[in-house]
Amino acid sequence: MLSEFELIARFFHRAPAVGSRAALGIGDDCALFSPAPGMQLAVSSDMLVEGRHFFADADPALLGHKCLAVNLSDLAAMGAKPLAFTLALALPTADPLWLAPFSQGLLACADLYSCELIGGDTTQGPLNICITIFGEIPPAQALRRDAAQIGDDIWVSGTLGDARLALAGYRKEIPLDAATLATAAPRLHAPTPRVALGLALRGVAHAAIDLSDGLAGDLQHILDRSGTGACINADALPIGPMLRSQTVELQRRFALSGGDDYELCFTAAPARREQVLAAASGVGVTCIGKIEARSGLRIVDHAGLTLMLPITSFDHFQS
Numbered sequence: 001m002l003s004e005f006e007l008i009a010r011f012f013h014r015a016p017a018v019g020s021r022a023a024l025g026i027g028d029d030c031a032l033f034s035p036a037p038g039m040q041l042a043v044s045s046d047m048l049v050e051g052r053h054f055f056a057d058a059d060p061a062l063l064g065h066k067c068l069a070v071n072l073s074d075l076a077a078m079g080a081k082p083l084a085f086t087l088a089l090a091l092p093t094a095d096p097l098w099l100a101p102f103s104q105g106l107l108a109c110a111d112l113y114s115c116e117l118i119g120g121d122t123t124q125g126p127l128n129i130c131i132t133i134f135g136e137i138p139p140a141q142a143l144r145r146d147a148a149q150i151g152d153d154i155w156v157s158g159t160l161g162d163a164r165l166a167l168a169g170y171r172k173e174i175p176l177d178a179a180t181l182a183t184a185a186p187r188l189h190a191p192t193p194r195v196a197l198g199l200a201l202r203g204v205a206h207a208a209i210d211l212s213d214g215l216a217g218d219l220q221h222i223l224d225r226s227g228t229g230a231c232i233n234a235d236a237l238p239i240g241p242m243l244r245s246q247t248v249e250l251q252r253r254f255a256l257s258g259g260d261d262y263e264l265c266f267t268a269a270p271a272r273r274e275q276v277l278a279a280a281s282g283v284g285v286t287c288i289g290k291i292e293a294r295s296g297l298r299i300v301d302h303a304g305l306t307l308m309l310p311i312t313s314f315d316h317f318q319s
Contacts, residue, residue, distance in 0.1 A: 002094040004122050010096075011103040012087065012117060031118035033084055035136035042080035042135040042142065046071050050127035055170070060098050062189040063129075064105025069193045070212065071133040072113055073262045076198035077210040079143040080135030082113045087120035090128040113195055143201060143208035143266065148226035152206055152267035152291040155276060157194050157283050160215060161251065162187040162240030164258025174250070184242040191262035200279035201266060208266035214257035219265055220297055232289030234309070235302040252309060256299070267291055 002010065013026050035041050048067050050056055068085065075082055087106070091099075110117055115133070166184040169176035176184075194210075201208065207226060209218050215237075223230055237255045244251065268276050276285060292298075299307045 002096065002099075004094075007094050007099065007122055011099045012107075012120075014107070014117070026117070026119055031084070031086070033118060033134075035083065035134075038138070039136040040139055040142075042075055042078050042137050043132065044071055044074035045130065045132040046074065047128065047130040049129075056127075059189065060102035061105035064102040064107075065109045065190050067129045067131055068106055068109045068115070068133075069191050070262060071131045072109075072115065072193035072195055073191065073210040073212070075133060075135040076193050076195045077143060077208045077264055078135070078137060079141060079198045079202045079205075079208070080137040081199060082115035082195060083134045083136055084116045084118045085110070085131050085133040087117060088128075088130040088132075089120065089122045090125035091122065092124070092127060094124075113193070138202075141202045143198065143205055144225075145207055145209055145222050146225035148207040148222050148228050148267040148291050149269065150228055150291055150293050151270065153270055153273065153276075153287045154219070154230060154232060154265065154267055154289040154291060155205075155285045155287055156211070156215065156238060156263055156265050157197055157280060157285050158192075158261070158263040159238045159240040159284075160211070160256075160261050160263065161243035161254035161258050163191070163260035163262075164188075164254040165240065165243045165246070167258075167260065168254075174246075180242050180245065184240070187240065188260055191260070193262060194264045194283060197264055197280055197283050197285075201264075201268075201276070204272050204275045204279055205266040205268045208264055211261040211263045211265055212259060214259045215261075215265060216256045216297060216299075222265070222267065223291075223295070223297060226291075227295075229292040229295045229297065230289055231292055231298040231300060233302065234299050234307055236286060236288045238284070238286040238288075252307075256309065 072082055162184040166188040168174050169181040207222050209222055211218050234252050239251050239255055243254055299309055
């Protein structure tokens, strides 16, 4: 059985990367690192718990990717450049057959986004993964939730709903053929954080949030913090390619409240539309509605008729 420090040394300790901001990384009581001069730190934490956020038999390599990707998505939503992260990991056993692919998936994602592992903790217990991530951003350029303005367009990156469709397939909520499930599954297991888009939206977008708990619920956070309302067109939602084969009712439900999409929802002035499209080159963004003065979230169809949809959002203590 591996000891705690053998585990860290074997699977997570790496030589400092060229250009590393860490003056001191793994191996001491604290890591030491600095953002670039004049930059602010952006800090976020996310916890993934077995049975709550992922299945007990989850592929460890994909889980390693996802646990960092969801944190990178938070930085993307702020327009922050990734710098470094810490990993707190509780494990039932120190199993090298699980740790090897998990660390490979985690560190491959870290390399892809130039985000350095600089410390953390390990202990024995139910499988629990907690990451704290650090990014940097110029002062006054963060894409905050409280900055939406009346008249702003509401945009969404990528497509919505395929991650929730895959989850429904695994849970046997709906019948899905093997090919559909296999094609939708990567959206659930290996999300792509929109880091480059977040950086490109600095100075273009007003407010932003990443879509972890469902579009309707996450957009409501922007509305609450900004003191505004919104109207979105359900027929304009960018439905995932696998979800398109399902009923319209299911398409709307999973796209609006499915969760696990890790796309960006953001607002920008109509005069910025060309800049938004240029910033999203290679990703794809869709304008789905408008920020309004009156409070609340209205959902309409292409004809402008209000839709009374049973919309919910993921809640860690109620869902």
